[in-house]
Amino acid sequence: MFQDKYVFSQLTAFLNRTQFNNYVRKYDGNRYVKHFTCWNQMLAMMFGQLSNRESLRDLIVAFEAHRGKQYHLGLGREPIAKTTLATANQNRDYRIFEDFAFYMMKEACEKRTTNILDISGKKYAFDSTTIPLCLATFPWAKFRSKKGGVKAHVLYDIEAQVPAFYTVTTASKHDSTAMSSIHYEPNAYYIFDRAYDSFKELYRIHLTDSFFVVRAKTNLKYKTVKWKRRMPRNIMTDAEVKLTGYLSEKKYPESFRLVRYYDEEDDREFTFLTNAKQLSALDVANLYKKRWLIELFFKWLKQHLKYRNSGVQRRMPFAYKSVSLLSHTVLWLLSNMI
Numbered sequence: 325m326f327q328d329k330y331v332f333s334q335l336t337a338f339l340n341r342t343q344f345n346n347y348v349r350k351y352d353g354n355r356y357v358k359h360f361t362c363w364n365q366m367l368a369m370m371f372g373q374l375s376n377r378e379s380l381r382d383l384i385v386a387f388e389a390h391r392g393k394q395y396h397l398g399l400g401r402e403p404i405a406k407t408t409l410a411t412a413n414q415n416r417d418y419r420i421f422e423d424f425a426f427y428m429m430k431e432a433c434e435k436r437t438t439n440i441l442d443i444s445g446k447k448y449a450f451d452s453t454t455i456p457l458c459l460a461t462f463p464w465a466k467f468r469s470k471k472g473g474v475k476a477h478v479l480y481d482i483e484a485q486v487p488a489f490y491t492v493t494t495a496s497k498h499d500s501t502a503m504s505s506i507h508y509e510p511n512a513y514y515i516f517d518r519a520y521d522s523f524k525e526l527y528r529i530h531l532t533d534s535f536f537v538v539r540a541k542t543n544l545k546y547k548t549v550k551w552k553r554r555m556p557r558n559i560m561t562d563a564e565v566k567l568t569g570y571l572s573e574k575k576y577p578e579s580f581r582l583v584r585y586y587d588e589e590d591d592r593e594f595t596f597l598t599n600a601k602q603l604s605a606l607d608v609a610n611l612y613k614k615r616w617l618i619e620l621f622f623k624w625l626k627q628h629l630k631y632r633n634s635g636v637q638r639r640m641p642f643a644y645k646s647v648s649l650l651s652h653t654v655l656w657l658l659s660n661m662i
Contacts, residue, residue: 332374332397336367340431344424351417359402362420365412367398369647380406421646426489433484440483440614443607445535446512448488449615450520452477452499453622467495476625477502480618482515487621500525508532513600515615523567523576526597530578535600537611540582544595545569549579559605560584560593585609 329337344363348354353362368383377383384406387394395401441447452475457465459472467473473495481488491505499517503525508514510533518539529536544567551563561584567573583596583605598608 330393330396332371335374336370336398339428343427344420347420347423347427350423351420353416353420359400360404360408360412361400362412362416364398364400364404365409365416366421366424366647368404368409369413370651371397371399373647373651380410384409418646425646429487429489432486433481433488435484441607441610443513443603443611444511446509447482447515447611447614448512449480449482449515449618450477450503450506451480451517451615451618451622452502453626454495455626465494475499477505478618478621479506480621482614482617485617485621508534510534513537513611515611517615521597523572526599527576527578530576530580530599535598537596537598537600537608539612540595540597544597545572546582556604556606558586558588559609560586561595562605564601581608583608 341363344366348362368387371377371386372383375386377386384404387399387404390397391403394404454467454473454475457472457474459466459470462472465472465474475493475495475497477491477493477499478487479489480486489506491502493502499519500522503520503522506514508529513535514529514537516536516538518541520538521541521544526536526538546565547568549564549566551561555562561582563582564579565582566579567576580597580599581601583598585594585596585605585608586592587594594609594612596608596612600608603611
């Protein structure tokens with residue numbers, strides 16, 4: 325007779341329950357709760373994510389089919405009703421799961437750190453993706469006249485390949501406005517696409533002794549201070565420049581580096597801005613190439629995030645986003661142990 329733990333129980337063993345209980349006490353999550361605790365709620369949502377459930381009804385049907393295994397899965401002894409889970413999702417503070425997701429992501433980053441480039445310091449890519457929502461089900465998430473959605477802004481550790489930070493906003497919010505929520509680390513590299521050309525935030529990165537690599541827009545106004553004459557293959561320009569626009573010069577008063585790179589494989593030309601003057605021009609281009617890892621993560625997230633029929637409350641996408649990232653983090657921790 326098989327007497328080992330179920331696979332789901334083995335996965336949830338990576339979760340630090342003591343730390344989770346600290347967040348539950350912080351936000352008073354188990355107040356007036358008799359049997360369906362926040363821990364049971366999180367495991368139920370994780371089960372739905374990992375088993376590809378499409379809705380709360382679909383999830384409850386799966387629980388009823390495996391009623392005898394429910395206790396051994398960590399979901400408690402009492403049967404879970406659809407109303408019980410829906411009410412818990414509606415009333416409990418989503419910050420419990422959000423803070424715990426941040427804790428687990430930090431732990432995963434520390435355990436999975438690898439050096440994919442011969443450059444010292446942490447390397448992060450920051451980008452956003454729009455998660456579509458049904459406007460009839462989520463009327464508060466109005467994006468356009470007939471579309472609804474939220475926008476997930478993710479800071480992705482490209483070496484550990486695990487999110488280090490995320491925030492969720494309305495889909496109408498511009499990408500660069502989320503840069504102010506990042507806590508920048510000294511001697512770390514932050515890679516952005518050209519939508520993040522907020523020179524005020526880029527200068528804040530520079531003042532924290534961090535480094536940025538951002539793709540420049542075509543209408544950038546600048547003057548060349550000095551440039552290199554001898555450059556390696558595929559590097560068309562490597563110069564030190566200053567901004568000339570009235571507002572942009574006030575936001576970033578110092579000079580920075582402009583690198584123009586030609587990609588032979590795609591027959592395209594890229595222009596990068598960076599304050600990392602100690603790197604070679606090819607290293608700057610290679611750093612930006614690693615930004616593609618966050619696009620692969622967004623593809624995985626949209627393929628596996630199940631939320632569309634999970635409730636109509638405003639906090640629902642925030643809670644399910646946290647649980648989805650928790651599931652992703654647990655899988656990465658498991659792969660690190662193998």
